[in-house]
Amino acid sequence: MSGPRPVVLSGPSGAGKSTLLKRLMKEYEGVFGFSVSHTTRNPRPGEEDGKDYHFVIREKMQEGIDNGEFIENAEFSGNMYGTSKSSIEDVQAQNPICILDVDIQGVKNIKKTDLNPIYISIQPPSVEILEKRLRDRQTETEDSLQKRLEAARIDMELSEEPGVFDMVIINDDLEEAYEKLKSVLIEEIEKVQDAKK
Ligand SMILES: Nc1nc2c(ncn2[C@@H]2O[C@H](COP(=O)(O)OP(=O)(O)O)[C@@H](O)[C@H]2O)c(=O)[nH]1
Numbered sequence: 001m002s003g004p005r006p007v008v009l010s011g012p013s014g015a016g017k018s019t020l021l022k023r024l025m026k027e028y029e030g031v032f033g034f035s036v037s038h039t040t041r042n043p044r045p046g047e048e049d050g051k052d053y054h055f056v057i058r059e060k061m062q063e064g065i066d067n068g069e070f071i072e073n074a075e076f077s078g079n080m081y082g083t084s085k086s087s088i089e090d091v092q093a094q095n096p097i098c099i100l101d102v103d104i105q106g107v108k109n110i111k112k113t114d115l116n117p118i119y120i121s122i123q124p125p126s127v128e129i130l131e132k133r134l135r136d137r138q139t140e141t142e143d144s145l146q147k148r149l150e151a152a153r154i155d156m157e158l159s160e161e162p163g164v165f166d167m168v169i170i171n172d173d174l175e176e177a178y179e180k181l182k183s184v185l186i187e188e189i190e191k192v193q194d195a196k197k
């Protein structure tokens with residue numbers, strides 16, 4: 001039998017990816033490990049370098065990309081984001097299932113690699129609700145909020161294309177969205193739990 005597959009969570013900024021992902025990692029400690037991306041954006045209050053992201057300057061990130069250290073990278077809302085090979089290797093050395101949180105460009109580029117993850121899109125019920133959640137989160141300037149909403153419209157359209165995602169979850173009620181996420185992943189979770197027996 002094949003081992004558990006990695007998991008890619010994607011979807012608009014503010015759709016609820018981090019909320020769902022953190023809950024999953026807490027409930028299934030030792031099963032999932034988060035691939036810590038690199039980014040050139042500034043840390044938000046409460047975010048830890050090396051845990052939420054590796055926060056780097058653009059020159060450093062570009063150098064890593066030029067050296068072939070990244071499996072994918074993208075520009076999002078005026079900043080660079082990327083998944084380094086070592087971030088995935090670090091997770092795989094510690095936890096059976098690697099989870100990645102990437103934008104739609106990341107999804108497209110990961111499809112060109114041999115990672116073979118399960119692709120899940122987390123979507124908001126509407127752009128209006130997304131805007132409200134982003135405003136209530138109080139992490140963005142007006143400019144970055146508008147860029148995120150613009151990217152969200154593209155993301156919401158692409159997520160409807162057949163074959164891009166294995167599952168699209170509408171995050172309206174958080175409990176329901178979380179239950180759906182668990183149900184998509186239960187086969188992989190059980191593989192890990194059976195192997196531990
Ligand atoms: N392609 C790619 N996208 C990423 C990566 N890390 C994060 N992102 C995406 O970048 C976007 C912005 O992330 P962030 O600034 O943390 O804002 P948030 O998603 O609103 O919390 C989101 O769509 C993330 O999924 C990465 O390594 N590669």
Ligand SMILES: Nc1ncnc2c1ncn2[C@@H]1O[C@H](COP(=O)(O)OP(=O)(O)O)[C@@H](O)[C@H]1O
Nearest residue numbers: 013014015016017018019133137171172173174
């Ligand atoms: N189902 C939901 N109902 C209401 N608010 C939510 C729901 N899911 C997430 N949120 C809130 O919306 C905001 C964006 O969620 P977050 O997990 O940061 O999104 P993402 O990681 O996709 O950018 C957060 O403030 C979060 O607490």
